[in-house]
Amino acid sequence: MAENNESKRDGGFNFPPVGNGRPIRTPRINGYWMYLILAAVIIGFQFLGERAMPVRTTWQEVREKMMSKGDVEEVKVITNRGQAQVFLRGDRVEKYSELLAKGFKSTTGGPHFYFMTGPMDVFAEEFKEAKEALPETEVALDYDTEYDGWGSIFSYLFPILLIVFIWVFFFRRMSRGMGGGPGGIFNVGKSQAKLFEKGTNISVTFKDVAGLAEAKQEVEEIVSFLKCPDKYTKLGGKIPKGALLVGPPGTGKTLMAKAMAGEANVPFFSMSGSDFVEMFVGVGASRVRDLFKQAKEKAPCIIFIDEIDAIGRARGRNPNMNSNDERENTLNQLLTEMDGFATNSGVIILAATNRADILDSALMRAGRFDRQIYVDLPELKDREEIFKVHLKPLSVGADVDVPFLAKQTPGFSGADIANVANEAALIAARKDKSVVEKQDFLDAIDRIVGGLENRSKVIKVGEKKAIAYHEAGHATVSWLLEHAHPLLKVTIVPRGKALGAAWYLPQERQITTKEQLLDQMCSVLGGRAAEELTFGQISTGAQNDLEKATKQAYAMVTVFGMSEKIGNLSYYDSTGQSDFSLTKPYSERTAELIDEEVKNLVETAYARAKAILEEHREQHAQVAELLLEREVIFSDDLERILGKRPWTEDEEESMNHEKEDAHVQ
Ligand code: ATP
Numbered sequence: 049m050a051e052n053n054e055s056k057r058d059g060g061f062n063f064p065p066v067g068n069g070r071p072i073r074t075p076r077i078n079g080y081w082m083y084l085i086l087a088a089v090i091i092g093f094q095f096l097g098e099r100a101m102p103v104r105t106t107w108q109e110v111r112e113k114m115m116s117k118g119d120v121e122e123v124k125v126i127t128n129r130g131q132a133q134v135f136l137r138g139d140r141v142e143k144y145s146e147l148l149a150k151g152f153k154s155t156t157g158g159p160h161f162y163f164m165t166g167p168m169d170v171f172a173e174e175f176k177e178a179k180e181a182l183p184e185t186e187v188a189l190d191y192d193t194e195y196d197g198w199g200s201i202f203s204y205l206f207p208i209l210l211i212v213f214i215w216v217f218f219f220r221r222m223s224r225g226m227g228g229g230p231g232g233i234f235n236v237g238k239s240q241a242k243l244f245e246k247g248t249n250i251s252v253t254f255k256d257v258a259g260l261a262e263a264k265q266e267v268e269e270i271v272s273f274l275k276c277p278d279k280y281t282k283l284g285g286k287i288p289k290g291a292l293l294v295g296p297p298g299t300g301k302t303l304m305a306k307a308m309a310g311e312a313n314v315p316f317f318s319m320s321g322s323d324f325v326e327m328f329v330g331v332g333a334s335r336v337r338d339l340f341k342q343a344k345e346k347a348p349c350i351i352f353i354d355e356i357d358a359i360g361r362a363r364g365r366n367p368n369m370n371s372n373d374e375r376e377n378t379l380n381q382l383l384t385e386m387d388g389f390a391t392n393s394g395v396i397i398l399a400a401t402n403r404a405d406i407l408d409s410a411l412m413r414a415g416r417f418d419r420q421i422y423v424d425l426p427e428l429k430d431r432e433e434i435f436k437v438h439l440k441p442l443s444v445g446a447d448v449d450v451p452f453l454a455k456q457t458p459g460f461s462g463a464d465i466a467n468v469a470n471e472a473a474l475i476a477a478r479k480d481k482s483v484v485e486k487q488d489f490l491d492a493i494d495r496i497v498g499g500l501e502n503r504s505k506v507i508k509v510g511e512k513k514a515i516a517y518h519e520a521g522h523a524t525v526s527w528l529l530e531h532a533h534p535l536l537k538v539t540i541v542p543r544g545k546a547l548g549a550a551w552y553l554p555q556e557r558q559i560t561t562k563e564q565l566l567d568q569m570c571s572v573l574g575g576r577a578a579e580e581l582t583f584g585q586i587s588t589g590a591q592n593d594l595e596k597a598t599k600q601a602y603a604m605v606t607v608f609g610m611s612e613k614i615g616n617l618s619y620y621d622s623t624g625q626s627d628f629s630l631t632k633p634y635s636e637r638t639a640e641l642i643d644e645e646v647k648n649l650v651e652t653a654y655a656r657a658k659a660i661l662e663e664h665r666e667q668h669a670q671v672a673e674l675l676l677e678r679e680v681i682f683s684d685d686l687e688r689i690l691g692k693r694p695w696t697e698d699e700e701e702s703m704n705h706e707k708e709d710a711h712v713q
Contacts (some may be wrong), residue, residue, distance in 0.1 A: 083209075083213060086209075102133060102134075102158070102159045102160055102161055102162045103147060103148055103160070103161050103162075104161070104162060104163065105134070105147075105161045105162070105163050106163050106164075107132070107163050107164075107165065107166075107171070107174070109163075110123070110134055110161065110163060111174075111178045114134065114136070114161075115178055115182060115185065115187055116182060117140075118137075118182075118184075118185040119136050119137055119140040119143065119144075120134055120135070120136060120137070120185075120187050121135045121136060121137045121138075121187070121188065122134075122135040122187065122188040122189075122190060123135075123175065123187060123188070123189050123190070124159065124189075124190040124191070124192055125165060125168070125171070125189070125190070125191045125192070126192055126193065126194045127168065127191055127192070127193055128193040128194065129194070130164055130165055130166070130168075131162050131163070131164055131165060132162065132163055132164075132165045132171070133158070133159030133161070133162045134158070134159060134160055134161035134162065134163070135157070135158040135159050135160065136158060136160045136161075141158075141160065144160065148160055148161075175189055242317070242318045242319065243315060243316070243317055243318075243342075243346075244309045244315070244316040244317075244318065251310070252303065252306040252307045252309075252310050253307055253310050253311055254268070254307045254308075254311055256303065256307060256437060257300055257303050257304050257307050258426075258430065258433035258434040258436065258437040258462070259426050259427075259429070259430025259431070259433045259434055259462075260299075260300060260304065260423060260426070260430065262421075263293070263304065263421045263422070263423050264304070266291065266419060266421045267291070267304055267307075267308055267398075267421065270288070270291055270308075270350070270396055270398065271308065271311065271312045271313075271314075271350075273287045273288065273396065274287075274312070274314050274348040274349075274350070274394065274396060275313070275314070275348075277348075277394075287396070288396065288418035288419055289386060289387065289395075289396065289397060289415065289416060289417075289418060290386060290396060290397035290398065290399065290416055290417040290418060290419070291396070291397075291398050291399075291417060291418070291419040291420070291421055292356070292398075292399050292400075292401065292404065292407075292412070292417040292419070292420045292421065293305070293398065293399065293400040293401075293421050293423055294400075294401060294402070294404040294420055294421070294422050294423065295402060295422060295423030295424055295425075296402055296424070296425055296461060297402050297461065297463070298461035298462055298463025298464060299423045299424065299425060299426070299461050299462055299463075300423060300462045300463075301354075301400035301402075301423050302354055302400060303462070304423070305318065305352045305354070305398060305400060308350065308352070308398065309350075309352070312350055314348050314349050314350060315343075315346040315349035315350075316349065316350050316352065317339060317342065317343055317349065317350070317351045317352065318351075318352045318354070319339070319351075319352070319353060319354070320353070320354045320355050320358070321353055321354065321355045321356045321357060321358030321359045321360065322355065322358040323335070324336060324358070324359050324378050325358060325359065325374070325375065325378070330374075330377065332359065332374055332375065332377060332378030332381070333377045333378050333380070333381035335378075336378060336381040336382050336385055337381060337385065339351065339385075340385040340395070343395045344394075344395060347394030347395050348394035348395070348396075349394070349395055349396075350395075350396050350397075350398055351395060351396070351397045351398070352397075352398045352399070352400075353397065353398075353399040353400075354399075354400050355400065355401060356399040356400065356401045356407070356411075357401045357402075357403040357406055357407060359375055359378045359379050359382065360379060360382070360399075360401070360407045360408055360411045361375065361379075361406050361407065361408065362406060362407065362408045362409070363376050363379065363408055379408060379411070382411070383408075383410055383411060383416065386411075386416045387415045387416050397417070399417065404420070405622060425459060425460070425461055426460070426461070426462060426465075427556065428454050428455065428458075428556065429454075431453075431454035431457055431460065431465060432450050432451055432454040434462050434465045434466075435450050435453050435454055435465055435469070436450060438465060438466050438468075438469035438470075439469055442469060442472075442473050442484050443482065443483045443484060444483060444484050445481075445483040445484060445485040445486065447485055447486045448484070448485065448486050448489060449486065452486075453468075453489055453493075455553070456489075456490065456493055456553065457493060458553060458554045458555070458556050459554060460496075464496060467492075467496060468489060468492045468493055468496060469489075469492075471492035471495060471496065472484050472488040472489040472491070472492040473488075475488045475491050475492055475495075476488040494543070494551075497551075498543040498544050498546065498549060498551075499543050499544020499545065499546070500543065500544060501541055501542070501543050502541075502542040502543060502544075503541060503542070505542045505547075507542070507547065511547075512540065512676065513672075513676065514579060514583065514587060514589065515540050515547050515548040515589065516540050516548070516672045516673075516675045516676045517578050517579060517582045517583070517668075517669075517672045518548065518575040518576075518578055518579055518587075518589055518590070519538050519539070519540055519548040519549065519550050519575065519672075519675060520538065520578060520668055520669075520671040520672035520675055521574040521575045521576075521577055521578020521579070521657070521661060521668065522538070522550040522571055522572070522574045522575045522578075522593075523535055523538045523550045523574075523671055523686055524574065524578075524660070524661060524664055524667060524668045524671055524686075524690065525570060525571045525573075525574030525577070525657050525660050525661065526550065526552065526571035526574065527686050527690050527693060528660050528664065528690065528693075529567040529570060529571055529660075530563075530567060530695045531561075531563055531564040531566075531567035531568070532552075532567045532568060532570070532571040533552035533553060533554050533555060533568070533571075534552060534553050534555070534683070534693075535550060535551070535552055535553075535683050535686060536551040536552060536553050536682070536683060537550075537551050537680055537681065537682045537683065538550045538551070538671070538675055538680070538681050538686075539551070539675075539679060539680040539681075540675055540676070540679055540680075541679050541680065546592075547589065562604070562608075562610045565600060565604055565608075565610070566649075566653060568600070569597050569600055569601065569649070569650070569653040570653040570654075570656045570657045570660075571657070572593045572596050572597050572600075572653075573590075573593060573594075573597055573650070573653050573654045573657045574657045574660075574661065575589070575590050575593050576590035576593060576594070576654070576657075577654060577657040577658040577661050578661055578668060578672075580658070581658060581661050581662060581665070582668075582669075582672075597650050597653065598646065598650065601645075601646040601649040601650050602642075602646050604649060605642050605645045605646055605649070606618070606619045606620070606642055607619070607620040611642075611645040611649070613641055613644070613645050614638070614641060614642060614645060619632075619633050619634060664690070667689050667690050670689050671685075671686060671689055671690070674689070
């Protein structure tokens with residue numbers, strides 16, 4: 049990749065100048081230095097001035113000891129201070145050298161002494177009398193006002209300077225805090241996008257994005273649109289204006305954009321949706337304008353807006369609610385820029401969100417975001433790839449089997465997998481191991497799924513027994529149901545908020561049948577059923593299970609149309625446009641029917657769970673006792689007690705077999 053040593057300042061982001069591979073540091077001179085210098089000069093003048101200070105004395109002393117001896121040349125009354133300054137005759141200064149401050153020499157002009165006059169008219173009267181008493185001596189009386197030079201100017205200016213200083217300081221801070229960047233408050237309307245110029249060294253490449261083959265292909269195609277547009281336009285086609293990466297959190301959308309910036313070889317502007325939002329009205333729209341202006345200057349180029357839902361949320365339908373005006377203005381500007389009157393050929397907009405459902409439909413229409421690239425949670429094969437990427441920097445033990453780890457992590461996103469790898473390395477380091485072993489990965493997965501193990505929690509013997517029978521209930525019921533998720537292990541070691549748990553390995557299904565949902569519900573209710581059957585009493589321990597079962601039952605009835613009485617109706621609104629939260633889309637009678645059906649579903653599942661446990665009462669007790677003894681039991685133990693599950697799927701079978709050929713080195 050070609051090196052580009054040009055230092056640029058675009059949109060508040062600049063790359064440091066590079067010399068001999070090291071950034072050159074030039075001393076920075078800014079406004080603060082000016083203030084410092086000014087203050088130093090003022091203070092310097094104040095203290096380093098050559099003037100000696102007059103010595104304080106009294107009117108009486110002056111009159112009786114100085115004037116009477118003819119030593120005083122002049123008395124100057126400083127009216128604004130209520131003081132009078134005494135100037136001695138040049139040849140008499142020496143006489144008072146004891147009293148005078150050092151620095152007064154015979155040549156020094158004075159004033160040599162000063163005194164407080166008291167009321168001006170009284171003083172004038174007294175001076176007149178004193179002068180009349182000494183007719184042979186000449187003493188001049190003068191009136192003046194005086195400000196003590198720099199000191200008084202400084203004392204006047206200081207508060208003003210201080211206010212200006214604070215004002216500038218806070219404004220700079222504020223505008224920088226708001227992303228104003230260099231240039232302060234006046235740049236607030238400028239786009240905050242980071243610009244990655246052609247040739248900028250970005251370490252992320254498409255190789256770092258594991259799996260997501262289709263999404264990667266789409267993104268790569270966008271890059272090729274920019275590089276050789278003729279190939280696509282010569283047949284009359286138009287180059288897409290934008291692509292939207294949609295998917296759950298942590299699935300690699302931002303990572304993909306980073307890789308694109310690294311590989312596109314065209315200028316890449318990157319910013320987040322929230323960067324447009326500001327406390328000033330009109331700033332968002334102005335930033336959008338500025339972003340597109342900059343981009344058009346650098347076309348062909350790519351603009352990436354992460355978390356676009358911050359500005360792209362559907363515009364309100366109620367025109368009286370003005371609270372979102374600013375956001376709507378920003379969105380309107382974005383819509384205009386993306387497909388407005390002005391052409392912006394050569395600028396492709398890539399955006400990412402995990403809330404495509406709430407985006408404004410005008411934003412999503414063809415001609416703006418022509419393409420939607422769905423980045424889903426990774427499947428088994430993709431998870432393997434992601435694990436490989438994240439295991440590369442680790443020292444991994446020979447027993448670590450990537451396909452096995454991928455199987456243990458259904459439903460995990462790329463970010464979760466990155467977290468597993470990191471957590472496993474930390475766990476291994478804590479145990480002073482030289483390599484990260486399989487068990488460390490399993491512990492990391494457990495920790496991420498269930499939270500931190502909390503063995504020090506004090507649990508009474510009776511409670512422990514109840515927990516064991518509860519968990520054994522889940523395990524037994526699910527073991528004996530065809531469609532329940534395969535069980536991994538059962539534990540009564542408290543973890544996170546849970547006191548015990550049955551761990552399943554959810555099957556990766558694209559669609560789920562009613563039977564599967566019912567079996568799942570039944571195994572969820574197995575815990576409470578076990579408590580009732582064994583102890584004849586029920587506890588609060590089943591709250592989480594009941595919540596799950598209830599939600600699932602409601603979804604079955606109102607979303608999936610799985611109830612006979614309600615029929616094939618779905619009251620779910622995937623567009624998010626309806627006001628279902630305020631008004632129900634069904635009548636009161638249907639509402640009652642829904643409640644009834646939900647109750648029916650849950651009760652039937654509960655009765656089924658109880659029947660299963662009653663039938664296998666002995667085995668259930670055995671599972672619970674083993675659990676009490678060992679705290680953690682695995683599917684092999686259940687197989688010994690309850691027999692092999694006849695419905696074990698192929699995939700599940702292979703789950704516990706380690707593949708020798710897929711070790712990560
Ligand atoms: P969000 O929507 O919450 O912003 P996202 O989809 O943008 O999430 P990323 O920030 O791209 O998620 O991913 C987070 C981290 O997860 C990445 O830094 C990377 O370590 C890891 N990751 C996610 N997907 C992948 C993948 N396909 N390959 C490798 N690593 C991945």
